[in-house]
Amino acid sequence: MTDKEALVIGIGNPWRGDDGIGHAVVDALADTPGLATAKSHGEPAELMELWQGHDPVVLVDAIVTGATPGTLHRLDAREPLPRGARYSSHGIGLAEAVELARSLDELPDTLIVHGIELARLEDGAGLSPEIRDSLARVVSRITGDLAEAVSGSRGTP
Template identity: 30%
Template sequence: MKTIVVGIGNPILRDDSVGIKVVEELSRDVDVDTAILTTTNFEVLDKILGYDKAIIVDAIQTGNEPGTIYELSIDDIFVTYSFTNTHNLTLATTLKLGYVIFPEKMPKEIKLIAIEVEDVENFGEECTPKVREAIPKVVEMIKREISK
């Protein structure tokens, strides 16, 4: 099965970089296609079209304990009938759109892994400690997922 792992985030906005860090760490250990993205708009489709399976790693903010790891489906994050915010497309909208426009090329399976963040307001390249601790755990999860 052709799989891609995509990390989304801002590399210098502390915990927002967690998705990117997971992908960087993973690609040091495992030979798998990876991509890093800084937005959740159409570029997500540019990366995942043509793959059988996509694993997308992003930061999430729900108010739970920082470092908490969530495995989500598109519907889990597709929480609103207002598909866009005022500035950008959400990840869920982009993915749904992908299935409407490119049904034959979209991955049959998309797994979303989200990590609860603490600080996405201050600039810095390091994640906060609890979020940093989640990184190797997520890397292991993805390795298991790939070897399935």
């Protein structure tokens, strides 16, 4: 049996304020042994190509639900993602991209979405203080999810 490598994909645009949080998370995790990382603008075909051959996969993106900026959201994409909230600040939403992959039978076995409630989208701006403050929390949650997914996939003796 060949173990698949875990992957974290940061979605967003670092030149649009808090939309850069996905890329910032990937930068923070880039040197983690045994973990692949990638950056994406969220286009569905690109995401499906990036996660091919990887499991578990974690997607990280700025989202808009109306919650307090910096609020962390975690969704298991084995279930359909809610469509009421904008789980992306891009043209096609993250929920739509995941559902397209599901309909094409292209979802990894484990696909977790971590969304960080954004405070601002401004061209040329960096991350807001609220989002910068959430960076360590989301990295910790992702590493916990990955450890749980990897230990669960290998079973217990």
